[in-house]
Amino acid sequence: MENSNPTILNAADLPTRNRPTVKSGDYPSGIFAAVPNPADFLSSDSEDDDLLEEPIDEQEIYDLIRSISDPEHPLSLGELAVVSLPDIFIKPTLPNVPDSPLQTVTVLITPTITHCSLATVIGLGVRVRLEQSLPPRFRIDVRIKEGTHSTGDEVNKQLGDKERVAAALENGALMQVIAKMMETCQ
Amino acid sequence: MSALQTFMLVVEHDKEEAKRIADSVAQDVESKKATLIEIVQQLGEYINDEDPILRGKAVSFLTAIQVLTTFFGDRIEDGGAVAGLEYLQGLDRFTKELAVETAEALFGNFQDLQSRSQSQRFQVYQLLNELMSKHRSALRDMGDDSLLGTVDLMTGEKDPRNLMIVFSILKVVMMEWDVTNHAELLFDSVYNYFPITFRPPPNDPYGITAQDLKGRLQECISASRHFAPHAIPSLLDKMDSTSPNVKKDALNCLIACINSYDPDTVSRYSITLWEVLKFEILNAQEEILSESSLEALSAIAKRLSEGVIETSQDLPLAQYLHPITKECNEQLQEPQHKQAKPAQQILSSLSSASAVAFTLIVQTVVAPIFTIYQEADGIAKQRALLDTLAVLFQSALHVFGQWTTRGGEIPQENPLLEFKDQFSETLGQALMGSAKGEISFRVTAMKGFLRLSTLRNFFQDNEIGLFVQYLDEILLKEESVGRDDLKKEAISTLAEISKHKPRLIMDITFPAFVATLPDQDDGTNTAYLSTLDTLAQISVERDIFETLFRRLFSKLSVLLQKEQPGSAAYPRAILMTLLYVMQQRDMKADPNVELYFDKVVLGLCRSVAESASGQSKNQILNDPTILDTLGRLCNLLTRAVSVQKQAHVAQNVYTLFSTGDFVPVPFSQGTTVDQERTIIISTYLLAALSKDCGNLIPYATSNMSGLLGDLVQRSVSDSAEPATHLALLRHLALLVNKFLSKEDLNISEKLFDSLISSEEQSFTPAKIRTIFWLAKALVLRIAPTTTHILTSLLGLLSSSDPKTSSSTARGFAILLGDDDVLSAKNGATIRLLSKQRVFTTVIPLISSRIREVNIAGNGQSTPVESSDHIKPAHLTALSGILSTISTTLVLPELPTLLPLLLQSLDLQTSDSVAVRAATLDTLGVIIRDNGVAVIDKCGHVHSLVQRLLKTTESRPGTGVVNPPRLRVDSLKCIYLLATKQAPVESAPNARIPPSISPLLPEKAQVLRSLRAVLDDPKRDVRKAAVDARSAWLRGVDDAPEEDD
Secondary structure: OOOOOOEOOOHHHOOOOOOOOOOOOOOOOHHHHOOOOOOOOOOOOOOHHHHOOOOOOHHHHHHHHOOOEOOOOOOEOOOOOOOOHHHEEEEEOOOOOOOOOOEEEEEEEOOOOOOOOOHHHHHHHHHHHHHHHOOOOEEEEEEEOOOOOOOHHHHHHHHHOHHHHHHHHHOHHHHHHHHHHHOOOO | OOHHHHHHHHOOOOHHHHHHHHHHHHHHHHOOOOOHHHHHHHHHHHHOOOOHHHHHHHHHHHHHHHHHHHHHHOOOOOHHHHHHHHHHHOOOOOOHHHHHHHHHHHHHHOOOHHHOOHHHHHHHHHHHHHHHHHOHHHHHHOOHHHHHHHHHHHOOOOOHHHHHHHHHHHHHHHHHOOOHHHHHHHHHHHHOOOOOOOOOOOOOOOOOOHHHHHHHHHHHHOOOHHHHHHHHHHHHHHOOOOOHHHHHHHHHHHHHHHHHOOHHHHHHHHHHHHHHHHHHHHOOOOHHHHHHHHHHHHHHHHHHOOOOOOOOOOOHHHHHHHHHHHHHHHHHOOOOEOOHHHHHHHHHHHHOOOHHHHHHHHHHHHHHHHHHHHHOOOHHHHHHHHHHHHHHHHHHHHHHOEOOOOOOOOOOOOHHHHHHHHHHHHHHHHHHHOOOOOHHHHHHHHHHHHHHHHEOOOOOHHHHHHHHHHHHHHHHHOOOOOOOHHHHHHHHHHHHHHHHOHHHHHHHHHHHHHHHOOOOEOOOOOOHHHHHHHHHHHOOOHHHHHHHHHHHHHHHHHHHOOOOOEOOHHHHHHHHHHHHHHHHOOHHHOOOHHHHHHHHHHHHHHHHHHHHOOOOOOOHHHOHHHHHHHHHHHHHHHHHOOHHHHHHHHHOOOOOOOOOOOOOOOOOOOOOHHHHHOHHHHHHHHHHOOHHHHHHOOOOOOOOHHHHHHHHHHHHOOOOOHHHHHHHHHHHHHHHHHHOOHHHHHHHHHHHHHHHOOOOOOOOHHHHHHHHHHHHHHHHOOOOOHHHHHHHHHHHHOOOOHHHHHHHHHHHHHHHOOOOOOOHHHOOOOOOOHHHHHHHHHHHHHHHHHHHHHHHHHHOOOOOOOOOOHHHHHHHHHHHHHOOOOHHHHHHHHHHHHHHHHHHHHOOOHHHHHHHHHHHHHHHHHHHHHHHHHHHHOOOHHHHHHHHHHHOOOOOOOOOOOOHHHHHHHHHHHHHHHHOOOOOOOOOOOOOOOOOOOOHHHHHHHHHHHHHHOOOOOHHHHHHHHHHHHHHHHHOOOOOOOOO
8 A cells, every 4th residue: 555544535525516406396395395285196297308408517527437446445536536526628529620529538637646556547447437438429538637646647658548558458457456446436 | 679679678677788789789780780870760769759768768879879970980981871970960969079070080081082973072061061050169179170171171172062062161160260370271272263264064953153153262262361461462463364254253352351351451451452453443444343443442441441430640541542542643633634534433432431531532632633723724624623523522422411311420520611612612613604605614513513512511501592593593594505405404403402402492593483484475585485494393392392383373373364365375384384393293192282183173174164155354275285284284183182072073074163154065056166175174184083983974874875976976077176176086985995884885886886887988087086086995995896896997998988098097006006195094994905906806907908909909800990099008007006016016927017018118109108117117126126037037138128228218309209217217227137137035055056147148239229328418317327337347247246
């Protein structure tokens, strides 16, 4: 264990999506929701929200990766601030082609200490999670945040190289570590 | 004549002869002509004889046998001799000397015991065990001889059955013998067995578990404080083991030792124990190890606190706590770091050990925390420190109790009192002085404040009152932020304080809140809703509720007298507030219940009647939603009052206690809508009455047919408002289900037949609902005609009129659905097997009818009449039934049912959304509770997966309607398939051979299809798709996972 006593963010303080409160009908919440209106059994609830589109945004990417476990600690990447919301970016892959659906997700990773040898593994874990969870029109770019790791360039080269990523994922022992990290994903 | 009898005859007069007989018996035994047992058994009848002289003679014969015992002691290796001795030692006259002799024989002759068979060894241990329990002092007086002898005897024993008995013999020796000279030998004799790795063989007939052995071994190790120098270092060594199980056993053993050795001994090792155990807590690898280590540390503190009254730094307890608090203080310097959490846990479990431990810890820990708090550079850090303080407050509650705790006063002064003002100021500042948006920080402060406020004899009332004012301010003045966690927390905090200090809530919170309630709702501001909400949640305590009732009832009375009362939402909210609180309380036990009953049931019902006949100042009590809420309130109160009062209600169930011009509903002609609406109140009153009041209900005294007929007529006519109509239906159902006697059931059955057997093909929805409610009332009590009723209902599904058919289909959800009025709580007759009865009757009929329709559709020979609606109608009816019964009933019928459910999923239109949603619910529960195997057994995995995948598609404009909710539900089913592959419960011995998952052939397609769903326009759908997809990626494999 390289860093046995890292700083931990409180789970309640991690950024979450503020859900719009349930459409306030006659009686909003609390005790007044407990007693049902004398409803007619023939009526069915309306579905007028259905057409509203909710595009994939940074918070959604964050929610996908924040619950990945750290390989060293029984803590999540979100709690350890290895991934954080301001370090996630979604941009069109081809800005010159306005109709193109292609998007690029960039995730910058902050290791808990600058010489963390597991940075590559964490990066791979994030990458695998996103590849499994995002539609094919997304390009995924996972990098170490500048200045947070002593051999950041080296790690970035490895994470950015398709061939090397593919080779790494063939490695059974490595995949086991990554599978273990993703067990806690919710 | 046996030798014995001869002996008995001659012993009186011929001593010589008697001796000769005894000797010859001895020789017989020696030459194995007779066994010892036979002789003693023969003797039994004399030894137990009532004549004391005869008994004396018999014993004297036995005295001669003593010689034998000694003699056979030498021959004890003979198995029969052991059994005989065991019998002998049980007799009254087996003396101390004999016991010693026997024991010596045991110890002296069994050097080779371990080479004998298990059962022989068992016999020997059994004998020793018996001697231990019956002649313990004799053995104890043997001192070292018996101690060493016992150890020698059992050394090398391996059989678990024998070990169980050996451990219990040794425990006696360890606890009652003087072991000072042989402590190590004794300790080693049992510690050799640590850790126990025994695993009982399958179908073990002896039923000895590893845990049994561990328990007995643990009792031995902890039996004597003289073992401590050997036991504690050895057990601590085991903490280096790589096996968590060994560590767990060692920890349990240590805890047992701590609890059993004397405090001085524990004190000697206390710091060593801390040094080792702290690693298990600070670098916790396994939660259970950390928990056990904390338990051990806390146990030490408890033992060292025994008999201590004065707190002083010279106490062994203080010396033990010193390095611990030092370590914790160091870790807490950086309260956000990972190891601050375990430091908190250490403080928590040690400070709750005793009042003295709490005092010592508070004295060394609190001041440094305040120092770091002052210097902290961020709110997150301060919050972590407040968390630590809150942990100490929790321990204080544990040690000193709450205001409401009875007894157990602690003589010591609470050391937190020294810091009282500091706490009050810091927490108040954190709660009210920090930025309004710092929710989690403020919530932490609030929690800390609450703990101190409930801590017995800590704050003065005015100090808690200040806190209550803060909470009021948060609730009344602050804007809502985000998820409103702060306000929710504030409400539950007030509710908690109300249990301890109700007066403060009544004096401070009530006036402040009630003052904000408007006189009427003019439609501009609905802030009163949240005020009422808060009031409701803090008014469960009796005294507070009384105040709440008085205040709100007078508000309501004022409203009822107004010419312009504003929106009905306000009086309704007031009634709902009262209803909510009464539901939380046990009204039967409330001494004021009759007062509430008089005011609400008598008073307001009378006002309802006046209002219905147009004699009131306003229309509030004509509003159906108000009547519904008021009805629930009346129902609750009527259930809580005496039978006499209920009888009074029964007589007035239709007149509503009115004395004026009000016309009750039944049999009235030309009633106004307002008058008819009072049936809502009547129905709730009727539901509350006990069955005994049945004969007091007006119009129902001798024969109910008139009343029922009138109600049916009113329900069938399509003119009533929805709320009134529902009340009429419930009223009808209540009468039939609850009050109609068995003999009169035919009245209702005739009514049902006359409704359903009319000539016409199309029925109005009102009529269909009447039919179903009548059927519900009868089916729930399993009336004799239940099967006839159900088949008649199914017949309506095939009506050629599509509207009749589809209304009927939806009616099936009514049949078994839970109802607030026709409920068990209201004394309705709901037989346990009614659901099963309906299900088993209806499912085969639906199934065969659908098959008929399918064949007819394929055959094309029959003219394609307008019967397209029949299949969906049956499937809808099926989903209605399924949504109201538990899956345990469903499972046996699964082979019949599954094809029907799959066909339901094939419906793709928007009308079928509800049916498909119900189907997916049912499928989800089936998969969750029973795994994939049950579906595989029916051979439908492939078809199910195909249909589920189809339902996940979102394709606007293609005519296929899969709303987001359906897509999510269907993805959940796909997820469940992958997570529930293993059979939920397989018998331990029936290990299923590793087989290929039935999902494997589907894997590629599922992953491909779900990849597209990852781009769904709806976030919830995407989330469900991510979960489902990763479950399939992870879980669906060639071979099932091996469990460790």
